[in-house]
Amino acid sequence: MRFPLALTVKIASHIVKHKVRKTPRFAMVLQLEPLHTCNLTCTGCGRIREYSTNLKDMVPLEKCLAVAEECEAPMVSICGGEPLIYPKIEELVAGLREQGRVIYICTNGVFMRKKMRDYLAAVYSPALEPTLKQLLDGKLISDKEADTIRKSNAAAKSKVVIRPSKWMYWNVHVDGLEFTHDLIVEREGVFKECIEAIKMAKICGYQTATNTTVYKETDVQELEDMFKYLSSLEVDGHTISPGYEYDAAKKDMVKRLGKQPEDFFLTRKMTRQKFAKIQEWGEKFTIFGTPVYQEFLAGKRELTCTAWAIPTYNVKGWKAPCYLMTDGHYDGYQEMLSKVNWDKYGVVDGVARDPRCENCMVHCGYDPSGALGTNYQRGDNWKNFAYNFGTKPKPYPASVELMNTAFNGVTIGKGHLSQAKAAINSPRAAMNGAQAAFTRKEEAHDHEAHVGSHCGTGDTSERDELLAKIAETKKT
Numbered sequence: 001m002r003f004p005l006a007l008t009v010k011i012a013s014h015i016v017k018h019k020v021r022k023t024p025r026f027a028m029v030l031q032l033e034p035l036h037t038c039n040l041t042c043t044g045c046g047r048i049r050e051y052s053t054n055l056k057d058m059v060p061l062e063k064c065l066a067v068a069e070e071c072e073a074p075m076v077s078i079c080g081g082e083p084l085i086y087p088k089i090e091e092l093v094a095g096l097r098e099q100g101r102v103i104y105i106c107t108n109g110v111f112m113r114k115k116m117r118d119y120l121a122a123v124y125s126p127a128l129e130p131t132l133k134q135l136l137d138g139k140l141i142s143d144k145e146a147d148t149i150r151k152s153n154a155a156a157k158s159k160v161v162i163r164p165s166k167w168m169y170w171n172v173h174v175d176g177l178e179f180t181h182d183l184i185v186e187r188e189g190v191f192k193e194c195i196e197a198i199k200m201a202k203i204c205g206y207q208t209a210t211n212t213t214v215y216k217e218t219d220v221q222e223l224e225d226m227f228k229y230l231s232s233l234e235v236d237g238h239t240i241s242p243g244y245e246y247d248a249a250k251k252d253m254v255k256r257l258g259k260q261p262e263d264f265f266l267t268r269k270m271t272r273q274k275f276a277k278i279q280e281w282g283e284k285f286t287i288f289g290t291p292v293y294q295e296f297l298a299g300k301r302e303l304t305c306t307a308w309a310i311p312t313y314n315v316k317g318w319k320a321p322c323y324l325m326t327d328g329h330y331d332g333y334q335e336m337l338s339k340v341n342w343d344k345y346g347v348v349d350g351v352a353r354d355p356r357c358e359n360c361m362v363h364c365g366y367d368p369s370g371a372l373g374t375n376y377q378r379g380d381n382w383k384n385f386a387y388n389f390g391t392k393p394k395p396y397p398a399s400v401e402l403m404n405t406a407f408n409g410v411t412i413g414k415g416h417l418s419q420a421k422a423a424i425n426s427p428r429a430a431m432n433g434a435q436a437a438f439t440r441k442e443e444a445h446d447h448e449a450h451v452g453s454h455c456g457t458g459d460t461s462e463r464d465e466l467l468a469k470i471a472e473t474k475k476t
């Protein structure tokens with residue numbers, strides 16, 4: 001089967017229950033943002049720019065669990081910010097599991113291996129040695145880390161940890177192959193860390209998924225290569241969604257990078273061009289999302305937005321109308337459902353009810369529409385059934401060639417920052433004064449010092465200046 005049976009049945013029965021009860025609106029996936037602190041400052045991320053990224057601004061654990069019960073969504077996507085920075089992330093995952101929910105931890109991958117080492121330390125016994133050997137052979141843990149796992153004390157053993165489960169996915173943010181991904185997250189080495197974390201997760205028995213946002217610059221062939229590579233690692237599923245010009249990110253792009261939204265984000269027409277092959281990908285790779293939503297992305301049909309089915313809860317409350325756009329926050333899910341005029345939003349038959357919705361085709365607005373039969377066409381139920389219960393696509397064969405395609409950035413000395421540094425350090429650049437400018441910035445920006453702390457300032461002036469200096473150097 002393409003997706004685990006228990007999971008598919010759980011979601012299907014949730015839909016059937018509400019259809020029988022004729023519930024007009026109900027939650028399918030809760031987007032839970034316990035905090036907005038992040039260790040990265042990705043280009044285009046609205047979260048770290050719209051909300052406070054101070055670690056003091058967090059949703060308490062008890063509240064997180066209460067809102068999941070309140071909206072009764074069978075799936076919870078823990079996002080943020082970087083959820084692995086949330087101090088009670090282990091307790092949150094355990095609590096949601098006790099509630100019987102399917103959990104996706106949407107992470108940038110940087111702290112995943114640490115969390116998995118905590119798990120290994122908690123469950124260590126000599127029976128785990130073959131796993132440790134595999135991890136050591138793959139250079140996914142160091143000798144020192146293996147020793148720490150072996151010598152775990154009572155405190156490590158009794159720690160609440162994130163355990164592998166068929167109900168839980170690590171959902172790793174991957175926006176392209178090495179060069180592109182590191183450029184988008186504005187830090188070199190992150191792609192490599194994500195891949196190592198995915199490999200470690202597979203060895204330790206976790207389920208893994210990836211989520212990808214497609215931007216205007218995204219190369220379709222690169223996306224396909226990315227899916228091939230991730231499939232060769234036996235990643236269990238992929239979410240792919242078009243980028244969208246939501247307000248906070250749009251303002252940020254204009255202010256910081258001097259870009260216009262249309263330089264960066266996709267219009268509807270462009271989305272359809274980028275996603276023309278989505279159905280083909282759905283056959284070859286384990287793409288999450290209904291075939292109906294895939295048809296919508298490929299421009300073969302219209303759907304009406306059902307943003308209420310994927311509600312977002314964060315430190316300010318229930319965010320309306322959707323994950324991307326903020327017109328208000330509410331104290332309760334039912335209160336939000338009843339007070340928001342949902343007919344004001346979305347695009348119906350190609351006409352935007354709200355101009356801000358005009359170019360939006362994101363999965364959190366439209367994927368549930370495909371599952372809920374909002375724009376039902378004959379045969380849709382069968383299509384969804386056949387897709388979910390169909391055969392899981394085989395992993396793409398691993399090869400050195402494929403790996404070389406994936407690692408096309410800093411690993412082979414072609415990272416965006418390392419290339420910039422090399423250009424700045426050239427004798428000609430030194431004469432132009434660029435070297436001094438770079439040195440100053442390097443001193444002022446110590447990435448390591450930011451790990452785990454408040455880092456979401458959105459300041460990427462270092463990279464922007466470097467790229468500008470390169471352009472200057474090339475001209476002279």
Ligand code: SF4
Nearest residue numbers: 038040042045081108
């Ligand atoms: S990882 Fe990137 S996209 Fe995700 S919250 Fe952090 S800055 Fe935003």
Ligand code: SF4
Nearest residue numbers: 305322346357360365
């Ligand atoms: S179409 Fe729906 S999901 Fe998209 S911005 Fe509008 S309300 Fe939000």
